Amino acid sequence: MSNRIEIDFTRSEGAVLRLIGLVERKGFDVCSVDMPETGPGPARLTLGVSPRDASRRMDVLGRHVAKMYGVTAVRSEATREPCLERAS
Amino acid sequence: MTAQPIKSEPVTQPESMTGAAAVVRALELAGTEYVFGYPGGAIMPVYDALPGSQLKHILVRHEQAAALAADAYARVTGKAGVCMATSGPGATNLVTGIANAFMDSVPLIAITGQTQTAMMGTDAFQEIDTFGITLPIVKHSFLVRDPAEIFNVFAEAFAVATQGRPGPVLIDLPKDVMQASFAVSPQNDHRARSTPWPDLDPALIEQASALIAASRRPVLYFGGGIAISRSEAALRAFHSRTGIPAVATLKGLGGLPTETPDFLGMLGMHGTRAANLAVNESDLLICAGARFDDRATGRLASFAPHAKVIHIDADASEISKLRHADIAIGGDMAKVLDALRPGPLSIAPWREHCAQNKTRWAMRYDAPGKGVFAPALLNELSRRAGDELIMTCDVGQHQMWVAQHCRFSRPQAHLTSAGLGTMGFGIPAGIGALFAEPKSTVITVTGDGSIMMNIHELATIKRYRLPLKILLLDNSQLGMVRQWQELFFEENFSEVDLYDNPDFAEIARAFGLEAFTVDRREEVDGAIDRLLSATGPILAHVRIDPRENVWPLVPPGASNSDMMEA
Numbered sequence: 020m021s022n023r024i025e026i027d028f029t030r031s032e033g034a035v036l037r038l039i040g041l042v043e044r045k046g047f048d049v050c051s052v053d054m055p056e057t058g059p060g061p062a063r064l065t066l067g068v069s070p071r072d073a074s075r076r077m078d079v080l081g082r083h084v085a086k087m088y089g090v091t092a093v094r095s096e097a098t099r100e101p102c103l104e105r106a107s
Numbered sequence: 108m109t110a111q112p113i114k115s116e117p118v119t120q121p122e123s124m125t126g127a128a129a130v131v132r133a134l135e136l137a138g139t140e141y142v143f144g145y146p147g148g149a150i151m152p153v154y155d156a157l158p159g160s161q162l163k164h165i166l167v168r169h170e171q172a173a174a175l176a177a178d179a180y181a182r183v184t185g186k187a188g189v190c191m192a193t194s195g196p197g198a199t200n201l202v203t204g205i206a207n208a209f210m211d212s213v214p215l216i217a218i219t220g221q222t223q224t225a226m227m228g229t230d231a232f233q234e235i236d237t238f239g240i241t242l243p244i245v246k247h248s249f250l251v252r253d254p255a256e257i258f259n260v261f262a263e264a265f266a267v268a269t270q271g272r273p274g275p276v277l278i279d280l281p282k283d284v285m286q287a288s289f290a291v292s293p294q295n296d297h298r299a300r301s302t303p304w305p306d307l308d309p310a311l312i313e314q315a316s317a318l319i320a321a322s323r324r325p326v327l328y329f330g331g332g333i334a335i336s337r338s339e340a341a342l343r344a345f346h347s348r349t350g351i352p353a354v355a356t357l358k359g360l361g362g363l364p365t366e367t368p369d370f371l372g373m374l375g376m377h378g379t380r381a382a383n384l385a386v387n388e389s390d391l392l393i394c395a396g397a398r399f400d401d402r403a404t405g406r407l408a409s410f411a412p413h414a415k416v417i418h419i420d421a422d423a424s425e426i427s428k429l430r431h432a433d434i435a436i437g438g439d440m441a442k443v444l445d446a447l448r449p450g451p452l453s454i455a456p457w458r459e460h461c462a463q464n465k466t467r468w469a470m471r472y473d474a475p476g477k478g479v480f481a482p483a484l485l486n487e488l489s490r491r492a493g494d495e496l497i498m499t500c501d502v503g504q505h506q507m508w509v510a511q512h513c514r515f516s517r518p519q520a521h522l523t524s525a526g527l528g529t530m531g532f533g534i535p536a537g538i539g540a541l542f543a544e545p546k547s548t549v550i551t552v553t554g555d556g557s558i559m560m561n562i563h564e565l566a567t568i569k570r571y572r573l574p575l576k577i578l579l580l581d582n583s584q585l586g587m588v589r590q591w592q593e594l595f596f597e598e599n600f601s602e603v604d605l606y607d608n609p610d611f612a613e614i615a616r617a618f619g620l621e622a623f624t625v626d627r628r629e630e631v632d633g634a635i636d637r638l639l640s641a642t643g644p645i646l647a648h649v650r651i652d653p654r655e656n657v658w659p660l661v662p663p664g665a666s667n668s669d670m671m672e673a
Contacts, residue, residue: 032250037242044243082424088247088267 021050021069022077026084027092030062034089038064045083046075061091126254127152127285130218131160133261139189141165141180141542142218143173147193148233149220152285165542165571168563170197172535174204175561178213179499179539183519185337187214187268188539194220195233198279199240203529205275206244210526211358212335214273216264217241223283224252237279246274252281254289270302272422273335304421304439312446315393315417315434319349319449322391324457326414327351328374330403331358331525332396332440334518336421339363341441342395346370349452351393352461354382356403358525359396361515369458371465375403376661377507380468383667385461389414396420396440399429400526409666419443470512477628478652481505481580482512485552488578488635489513495548496520497540501533501557504586507657509552531560537575538567548576548639555581555608565618568644576638577620577646579611582653590656594671595663615646622646 024042028034035054042049051067070076077095085093124132130153134142143165146154157164167173170192177188188208192201198219208215221227222234238250247267249260264276319325327349333342342362346353346369353363354374363370372379374386383405386392392414397403404410407429418425418432419440426435436443472483485508489496499522500509506523515521522540524532537551558579568575585603592600615622625634625647634647659670 032252033238033242033248036239040242076427079424079428082426086271086422086424 021067022095022097024066024068024077024081024084024093024095026064026066026090028062028064028087029089029091030057030059031089034062035064037087038084038090039066041083041087042066042068042080045080046071047080123288123290125152125156125286125288126251126257126280127156129254129257129289130261130280130285131156131162133258134189135161136258137261137265138186141177142189142191143167143176143180143539144191144218145170145173145193145197147197147220149194149222149282150191150197150218150280150285151193151220152282153191153218153220153280165538165567167535167538167567169561170200171203171531172538172561172564172567174201174215174217175207175529175532175535176539176542177215178204178208178211179522179536180543181208181213181215181273181539182211182334182522183497183540183543187216187265187273189216189218191218192220193233194222194237195235197233198235198237202240202244203527203531205241205277207524207527207529207532208275209244209246211331211524212273213275214268215275216268217245217275217277219277219279220285221250221279221281224281225283227281237277241277244275245277248277248279250279250281251284254284254287255292266302304442305437307438307442307446308436311434311436312443315436316447316449318391318415318417318434319351319393319447320452322452323454324389325349325351325391325393325452325454326385326389326411327353327393327395328356328386328397329353329359329362329395330356330397330400332420333359333362336396336440338396338441338444339518341444345444345447349449350458351452351454352385352458354378354386356397356400356525357510357523359518360510360521361518364516365514369461371461373510375400375667376405377511377657377659378403378661378667379465379470379511380659380670381461381464383661383670384464386411386414387666387668392416394418394420394432395444398425404429405661405665405667405669409668476652479625479628479631479649481649481651481655482508484578484631484635484649485509486512486514487631488550488638489515491635491639492548492550495546497522497544497547497549499523499533499536499540499549499551501551501553501560502528502530503554503557504582504590504655504657505552505554505557505580507587508580511657530557533557534561534564534568534575534577537577538564538571538573541573541575549574550576550578550638552578552580554586555579555583555605555611556585558611562614565615565620565644569619573644574642575644576641577615577644578638579646579648580651581608581611581648582651582655583608584653586653586655587657589653593656594660611648612646615648620644620646622648624648624650626650
């Protein structure tokens with residue numbers, strides 16, 4: 020099972036790197052990145068993510084992302100297939 | 108953490124000022140009294156603007172000490188600590204201290220110089236991507252490219268650092284931005300946003316109170332969140348009206364005074380047997396400002412196996428991160444604890460059972476032999492120091508002995524590097540604590556491994572005539588590593604023997620400190636007297652048995668109920 024997390028945030032220096040880095044550090048592989056071109060101000064980053072082990076939960080990740088400076092909304096949903104297969 | 112008071116009146120300054128002058132003014136407006144730092148090339152414009160300001164700069168001898176001293180200052184005062192360094196190695200030397208503040212949720216403002224904007228990305232002299240290096244260890248960071256942003260950036264930085272769950276904020280300042288002048292407009296005022304706590308949910312409070320009322324074996328498990336949010340009065344009131352047996356994490360110590368009835372001590376790897384047994388047998392854990400850290404829980408799957416969990420935390424992302432919470436309450440810790448009113452509890456047999464365990468498994472100080480027994484020394488020292496004590500410690504065996512055996516009357520009395528476990532924290536933390544509370548009795552407990560990490564800060568102690576009392580427990584070993592090699596690596600002692608330590612008393616004297624050495628148990632009383640009566644900085648070098656271990660101990664990966672004893 021993989022998941023998609025959609026993050027609304029205010030653009031600022033380092034914001035995208037900060038968000039993707041946090042997701043990785045919290046134990047998720049980032050499998051896809053989508054961000055429409057925008058000017059200064061509100062932006063939306065959509066990531067396809069896959070937990071590295073069963074203990075990594077999307078609701079906990081969502082709360083970690085939501086408390087980051089400049090983040091205004093976080094939504095996540097499950098998708099059908101894992102975006103990265105791990106050797107067992 | 109209470110938001111730091113921030114003035115919001117418009118800045119009445121000359122029409123034009125430099126970025127560096129704006130930095131100094133912004134720090135003044137934020138209420139900053141001390142800046143711990145070390146100058147260098149890229150940050151020179153700010154140092155040029157310091158003289159004549161209201162700021163007091165504390166010159167340390169290594170940037171790491173600046174960050175650690177500012178960290179301790181923040182822990183004691185509740186205000187953000189401020190440290191400053193130049194670009195490149197100055198900034199990278201701050202990194203350990205920033206990480207320390209991040210792991211222990213300490214409000215810290217770290218200011219770094221940066222090469223001029225046009226040179227960034229060209230591998231210029233002392234250029235390093237400080238912003239990038241620190242991304243994982245800050246609550247937020249700013250790279251200022253326009254001096255007109257400085258007032259707003261600093262206002263935001265102080266607000267972010269202190270509000271909610273506190274943490275470090277980095278502000279990276281390119282040299283040309285510091286040197287540039289800008290027109291001060293009415294918009295350049297110092298307005299900080301304020302994020303109010305969410306309102307309490309009465310239904311959740313009612314559910315939690317009902318769960319507590321129904322419990323027959325509840326345990327109050329509290330952590331560093333109590334100190335951070337300054338909620339010890341609410342914690343003590345809750346504990347007093349319920350009598351629920353309580354245990355503390357390493358950072359929670361002092362939340363309840365050590366001698367409090369029904370307080371069972373620290374839980375976890377080096378916790379008391381009474382505390383770990385209570386958690387293991389409990390049917391309800393009321394977790395207040397703790398995060399189910401692995402050093403506290405041991406094997407998580409078998410931690411408090413029969414207990415439901417009420418988790419109270421300022422940081423919603425900590426709730427159910429490691430242990431499912433049956434009831435989760437985010438927000439203002441003190442308000443939540445005040446609101447919990449479970450009524451009379453039926454826990455008398457449970458309290459008696461816990462009290463019996465506390466007595467049965469109490470720490471003993473009657474060790475055989477004539478050498479100095481460090482736990483007994485620490486216990487006596489902390490008791491004689493009284494309620495004015497602030498004890499800072501380094502990392503290793505002595506850190507755990509301090510946690511196990513010392514008496515703390517308040518959370519700010521025990522400053523320890525808990526999350527990161529930073530050897531070298533002790534002396535800079537002692538410096539920061541003395542600037543925060545000059546009248547307190549500040550004692551740094553260190554080891555012969557740890558003291559060498561920041562021994563140069565003896566010069567800072569001398570420079571500012573700080574009456575820091577240093578207790579150096581010297582076993583000529585990296586004791587905690589040696590203990591683990593003895594117990595878990597088949598006595599394969601690898602690189603832990605510090606037989607060639609220098610004469611620490613001579614080193615201290617060379618820095619201008621009073622110093623003396625103790626070898627025998629009969630000298631301990633006099634040594635404590637001499638330490639506590641000294642009016643200036645003093646170091647007591649105490650030699651202890653290198654074979655001494657920290658007991659009890661939960662082996663790594665084991666359950667807390669499987670404690671090893673001596």
